[in-house]
Amino acid sequence: MSAPTFRPARREDVARIVELLAGDPLGAGRERFEDPLPDSYYAAFDRIEASDGNVLTVAELDGVVVGCLQMTFIPGLSNQGADLALIEGVRVDTTLRSQGLGGQLIEWALNAARARGCQAVELFTHKTRTDAHRFYDRLGFEQSHVGYRIKL
Numbered sequence: 001m002s003a004p005t006f007r008p009a010r011r012e013d014v015a016r017i018v019e020l021l022a023g024d025p026l027g028a029g030r031e032r033f034e035d036p037l038p039d040s041y042y043a044a045f046d047r048i049e050a051s052d053g054n055v056l057t058v059a060e061l062d063g064v065v066v067g068c069l070q071m072t073f074i075p076g077l078s079n080q081g082a083d084l085a086l087i088e089g090v091r092v093d094t095t096l097r098s099q100g101l102g103g104q105l106i107e108w109a110l111n112a113a114r115a116r117g118c119q120a121v122e123l124f125t126h127k128t129r130t131d132a133h134r135f136y137d138r139l140g141f142e143q144s145h146v147g148y149r150i151k152l
């Protein structure tokens with residue numbers, strides 16, 4: 001595998017990102033990867049791109065988008081005013097998993113969070129994603145919270 005490059009997502013990447021997000025049983029149940037792609041995805045991309053507090057990043061190999069993640073920077077008063085970064089939507093093409101690309105993508109995100117002065121990085125992964133849990137454990141993340149969600 002050649003070395004991946006990481007760059008900000010572009011509008012023309014949206015369909016590929018949605019394809020990656022829909023590439024597992026949980027994502028397949030909540031995403032609508034169809035042609036044409038629903039306008040809601042492009043509207044969301046425009047909001048993310050316009051926000052200084054959000055970064056949508058893709059990993060490329062040989063010009064092909066093979067991974068993605070979104071990172072939100074959260075200014076805080078807690079912990080003596082420490083900012084934190086929240087990572088979500090981490091995906092790697094199923095044909096490239098377990099080859100180090102995911103770890104490189106997360107390392108890129110950790111470095112980006114450090115560069116913005118964040119004191120911590122958090123992420124959430126669905127409780128059924130046991131492979132992801134092992135992946136994040138190997139990278140040094142600790143299971144430190146109990147998460148709750150309510151659909152509105």
